[in-house]
Amino acid sequence: xxxxxxxxxxxxxxxxAPRTTSTTLKRPFASGFIxxxxxxxxxxxxxxxxxxxxxxxxxxxxxFAALGLDPVVRWLEQRDVRRPWGIVIVYxxxxxxxxxxxxxxxxxxxxxVSQIIADLPKLVQAFEKSEVYAWLDDxxxxxxxxxxxxxxxxxTQPTHIATIGQGVFRVGMTIVSTLSGVIxxxxxxxxxxxxxxxxxxxxxxxxxxxxxxxxxxxxxxITDSVGGYLMGMVALAFCNAVVALVLHLALQLPFPMLMAxxxxxxxxxxxxxxxxxxxxxxxxxxxxxxxxxxVFAAIYLAxxxxxxxxxxxxxxxxxxxxxxxxVVIGALVGGTLLGLLGALIAIPVTASILLIVKxxxxxxxxxxxxx
Numbered sequence: 001x002x003x004x005x006x007x008x009x010x011x012x013x014x015x016x017a018p019r020t021t022s023t024t025l026k027r028p029f030a031s032g033f034i035x036x037x038x039x040x041x042x043x044x045x046x047x048x049x050x051x052x053x054x055x056x057x058x059x060x061x062x063x064f065a066a067l068g069l070d071p072v073v074r075w076l077e078q079r080d081v082r083r084p085w086g087i088v089i090v091y092x093x094x095x096x097x098x099x100x101x102x103x104x105x106x107x108x109x110x111x112x113v114s115q116i117i118a119d120l121p122k123l124v125q126a127f128e129k130s131e132v133y134a135w136l137d138d139x140x141x142x143x144x145x146x147x148x149x150x151x152x153x154x155x156t157q158p159t160h161i162a163t164i165g166q167g168v169f170r171v172g173m174t175i176v177s178t179l180s181g182v183i184x185x186x187x188x189x190x191x192x193x194x195x196x197x198x199x200x201x202x203x204x205x206x207x208x209x210x211x212x213x214x215x216x217x218x219x220x221x222i223t224d225s226v227g228g229y230l231m232g233m234v235a236l237a238f239c240n241a242v243v244a245l246v247l248h249l250a251l252q253l254p255f256p257m258l259m260a261x262x263x264x265x266x267x268x269x270x271x272x273x274x275x276x277x278x279x280x281x282x283x284x285x286x287x288x289x290x291x292x293x294x295v296f297a298a299i300y301l302a303x304x305x306x307x308x309x310x311x312x313x314x315x316x317x318x319x320x321x322x323x324x325x326x327v328v329i330g331a332l333v334g335g336t337l338l339g340l341l342g343a344l345i346a347i348p349v350t351a352s353i354l355l356i357v358k359x360x361x362x363x364x365x366x367x368x369x370x371x
Contacts, residue, residue, distance in 0.1 A: 058181060062188030064345060067223055068230030069193055087193055091186075104257055196223075214359075221355055226348040232315040233268055233344075239311060240267040240274060243303050244281065251292045253285050270343055271331050274304050326350050 049056075069090055076086035192199070200219055207215045244263035248256035259281055266280070267273040278300050285293035334346030 058185050059188060060345070062185045063192055064226065064230060064348075065185060065189035066192035066196060067226045068234070069189070069227075070196055070223065071227045071231055073193065083197075084194070087190070090193075091190060101261060218355065218359060222348075222352045225351050225355070229348045229351070233270070235315055236307065236311060237264045237267045237273075239307065240264065240277070240303075243300070244277070247296055247299055248281075251285070251288075251296055253281075253288055253292060253296065255284070259284070268344070270347060274307065278304065326354070 072090050073083060073086040076089060077083055081089070200216070200223070204212050204216045204219060241260045241264035245256055245260035247253070248259050253259070262280070263277050266277040269276065278297065281300070282293050282297045285296045330346035330350035331343050334342030334344075334349070336342070
């Protein structure tokens with residue numbers, strides 16, 4: 001037996017191994033109970049998280065809304081407006097804009113939708129005389145006529161109209177629930193915006209004293225990039241809404257104000273928002289004829305190129321700098337994991353990760369190299 005063997009094999013070592021094993025074997029019920037309890041706690045935590053997903057999404061939306069409004073509040077602070085009054089000014093202005101848009105759109109939408117429901121048979125007959133239907137009839141033949149006959153019979157039967165009314169009622173209830181969720185998000189964002197400086201200070205105090213200055217700098221950069229990104233998205237969406245409104249009015253397309261609001265909301269979605277709206281608005285313009293739809297699609301596609309290569313770089317490069325490939329990958333991953341919220345926060349989250357890598361990970365690796 002060598003000296004190494006005598007060092008590794010001792011009476012204490014020989015006794016410790018069976019002691020641990022015997023403890024587990026002598027108390028199988030307690031061990032099994034603890035393991036089962038741990039599994040139940042994990043299942044309960046996962047179930048609670050799934051039930052709280054809506055609340056967590058609302059909190060995330062509210063936090064990002066607060067970060068997006070914070071640059072405006074700080075801009076007012078730089079002009080000798082105290083922060084509480086700056087918050088009041090921002091939210092009152094936002095509320096006035098929302099109320100003005102609703103007063104402008106809701107009566108028109110209600111009257112136009114009711115008029116469309118009343119004129120559905122006439123609209124179907126007018127569509128049968130249009131160039132679009134003639135093209136469909138040439139391509140599909142009797143199938144197009146059969147489909148239109150089924151649509152006409154469906155729309156003229158009272159029972160089906162009642163079914164449509166029930167669907168409209170469900171849509172209305174969905175809109176009401178959505179509006180209540182928006183109100184909750186706005187209230188939460190108000191609290192977050194009012195306490196944002198205190199939240200930053202409290203977060204920085206979680207780090208060791210020697211790292212607080214560095215963490216405070218990184219926190220400011222991340223929050224500034226998130227706020228600048230969200231403000232940039234709002235500015236680009238507003239440009240899309242203005243272009244959509246002008247095109248609908250110039251081409252005399254239906255629902256100009258409604259489609260402008262839809263353009264603003266849809267184009268807030270990164271990467272695909274403008275494409276989605278272009279397809280939706282072009283499909284609606286087909287009811288006015290081939291030529292208006294073609295002109296709308298051509299002009300809006302030209303604007304999309306201007307937005308992609310001129311407006312977006314100028315607006316976004318001031319707020320956030322992320323390589324194009326990472327933008328696409330981040331938006332795809334975020335949209336897959338969290339839907340619309342994931343698509344919205346993917347780019348600022350990617351920028352935050354890049355900032356942490358550049359200021360924390362890379363300097364550590366460089367220090368190892370020099371050492």
